[in-house]
Amino acid sequence: MAQDGPITLTDLVTVLRACAGEDDGVDLGGDIADRAFTDLGYDSVAMMEVSARMAERFGLELDEDRLFDLATPAEMLRCLNQAAAGDGEARR
Amino acid sequence: MTGAAAAAEDDRAVITGIGVVSPSGLGAERHWEATLTGRIAIGPITRFDPSGYPARLAGEVPGFVPRDHLPGRLLPQTDRLTQLALTAAEWAITDAGLSPSPEESLRYGVVLANSAGGFEFGENELRKLWSMGPKKVSAYQSYAWFYAVNTGQISIRHGLRGPCGVLVSGQAGGLDAIGQACRVLRKGADGVLTGGFEAPVCSWGVTAMSAGRDAPTAPQLSAGDDPATAYRPFAAGASGHVLAEGGAILVLEREGRARARGARHRYGRVAGYAATMDPPPGSSRPATLRNAAALALADAGLAPERIDVVFADAAGGTMRDRAEAEALTGLFGAGGVPVTAPKAMTGRMSAGGAAVDVATCLLAMRDGMIPPTADVRPDPSYGLDLVTGRPRPARIDHALILARGEGGFNSALVLAACPRETPPAAEPRDERASRDLPGT
Numbered sequence: 001m002a003q004d005g006p007i008t009l010t011d012l013v014t015v016l017r018a019c020a021g022e023d024d025g026v027d028l029g030g031d032i033a034d035r036a037f038t039d040l041g042y043d044s045v046a047m048m049e050v051s052a053r054m055a056e057r058f059g060l061e062l063d064e065d066r067l068f069d070l071a072t073p074a075e076m077l078r079c080l081n082q083a084a085a086g087d088g089e090a091r092r
Numbered sequence: 093m094t095g096a097a098a099a100a101e102d103d104r105a106v107i108t109g110i111g112v113v114s115p116s117g118l119g120a121e122r123h124w125e126a127t128l129t130g131r132i133a134i135g136p137i138t139r140f141d142p143s144g145y146p147a148r149l150a151g152e153v154p155g156f157v158p159r160d161h162l163p164g165r166l167l168p169q170t171d172r173l174t175q176l177a178l179t180a181a182e183w184a185i186t187d188a189g190l191s192p193s194p195e196e197s198l199r200y201g202v203v204l205a206n207s208a209g210g211f212e213f214g215e216n217e218l219r220k221l222w223s224m225g226p227k228k229v230s231a232y233q234s235y236a237w238f239y240a241v242n243t244g245q246i247s248i249r250h251g252l253r254g255p256c257g258v259l260v261s262g263q264a265g266g267l268d269a270i271g272q273a274c275r276v277l278r279k280g281a282d283g284v285l286t287g288g289f290e291a292p293v294c295s296w297g298v299t300a301m302s303a304g305r306d307a308p309t310a311p312q313l314s315a316g317d318d319p320a321t322a323y324r325p326f327a328a329g330a331s332g333h334v335l336a337e338g339g340a341i342l343v344l345e346r347e348g349r350a351r352a353r354g355a356r357h358r359y360g361r362v363a364g365y366a367a368t369m370d371p372p373p374g375s376s377r378p379a380t381l382r383n384a385a386a387l388a389l390a391d392a393g394l395a396p397e398r399i400d401v402v403f404a405d406a407a408g409g410t411m412r413d414r415a416e417a418e419a420l421t422g423l424f425g426a427g428g429v430p431v432t433a434p435k436a437m438t439g440r441m442s443a444g445g446a447a448v449d450v451a452t453c454l455l456a457m458r459d460g461m462i463p464p465t466a467d468v469r470p471d472p473s474y475g476l477d478l479v480t481g482r483p484r485p486a487r488i489d490h491a492l493i494l495a496r497g498e499g500g501f502n503s504a505l506v507l508a509a510c511p512r513e514t515p516p517a518a519e520p521r522d523e524r525a526s527r528d529l530p531g532t
Contacts, residue, residue: 020165056227
């Protein structure tokens with residue numbers, strides 16, 4: 001299920017909206033790459049759900065301990081895309 | 093008034109806010125209007141295809157669109173149960189005008205009843221587990237199914253960080269939660285959101301509720317197909333009850349605190365509560381509903397003749413209706429008190445049902461109207477003065493509410509009207525304005 005090219009913020013936002021919802025006061029379509037997941041309204045259970053659905057979609061599993069250190073969308077995407085390139089901590 | 097009497101009055105538990113989500117309508121006032129008109133809110137199940145199931149009718153909450161009431165982030169993580177409860181909680185808090193500061197929030201808690209948890213959410217996740225494997229199961233399943241989920245979600249959303257809990261005792265739960273909320277107030281809390289909710293109208297819920305239908309303690313679901321006759325409590329040949337979803341949230345406060353913060357309403361106060369447990373089926377010992385009612389009256393310090401109306405449990409099966417009628421005629425004499433069961437119009441909401449009865453009773457006190465038990469013609473041998481067909485005008489100073497849960501739970505609650513205080517000039521207008529709030 002791995003895709004051509006890196007996983008993008010758009011991909012992540014699609015998954016966030018579908019599985020963890022969107023707060024009324026937050027625009028996920030805006031510049032959110034460096035905003036904290038907690039500011040965007042997502043708690044640790046939401047992060048587990050997002051991680052599971054990203055794994056389902058892109059075949060890349062994030063280590064659970066590492067997952068909670070990924071504070072922003074940009075950090076999560078970096079981690080996933082490094083793994084996709086074969087040099088990250090996530091695993092296929 | 094002596095200082096001690098004033099202090100005791102300050103500590104009484106008064107209801108200052110009501111939120112109802114019921115098959116009869118969204119919001120306390122819509123529910124009340126539909127209840128007074130005697131409109132049957134039971135209908136064919138629409139939430140799944142009920143053909144092949146033992147029950148095909150239910151009381152479903154009409155026209156509830158979760159995203160109209162809740163932040164989008166809460167939708168994927170909540171069962172319908174919690175969506176209904178969160179909505180009612182918001183309305184109750186708005187009605188009460190309650191907004192505790194972060195410092196005060198430790199003195200406000202949430203004590204609710206629930207009996208089945210988020211059944212439909214759990215059913216869907218189990219389906220994924222068995223058909224697609226464990227990785228497809230939502231992380232939100234960890235709490236979305238759980239009995240205490242409403243308590244937790246409401247506590248978090250409204251920042252009520254004081255004593256919290258959940259009571260699991262079937263239909264009796266709505267009263268048991270209020271009883272526990274009163275204990276929490278006595279131990280020093282200033283306010284508690286209480287009541288109960290249930291949302292069992294899904295294929296697994298109906299399956300579970302139908303299991304062991306012939307056992308004496310099992311829920312007796314009506315197999316009828318006609319909404320007008322499927323659930324007829326106290327009628328000759330009553331054939332069981334109809335399942336329903338919904339419930340009510342009440343804001344219960346220490347009276348002195350409610351007065352000090354200028355609460356808009358005092359709908360009534362909790363004057364007495366008691367619960368008993370029936371002996372096991374087949375025992376030679378008698379059922380204990382009458383004891384529960386007598387103990388609640390004693391707790392309130394009231395003789396039976398001070399009660400102006402009884403909201404009956406009204407199980408809708410001949411054995412259980414007979415047991416309740418005997419408890420009532422034993423306490424009040426034949427025809428000794430008006431009895432009503434508006435749940436005949438909605439179906440039984442399990443943990444939500446008695447909470448809705450309490451809400452309905454408070455509105456009945458406010459407006460001086462006993463709502464009807466639909467158009468049921470009672471079996472005269474029960475000896476009950478059942479209010480049917482249309483509402484009956486009555487001054488209600490004290491009311492008794494009864495509820496029984498499957499498995500032998502009996503609970504009784506006594507409500508007392510709050511005497512109307514001489515209002516300052518502006519207050520009547522405030523009161524009317526607050527009644528017009530959307531959804532209240």
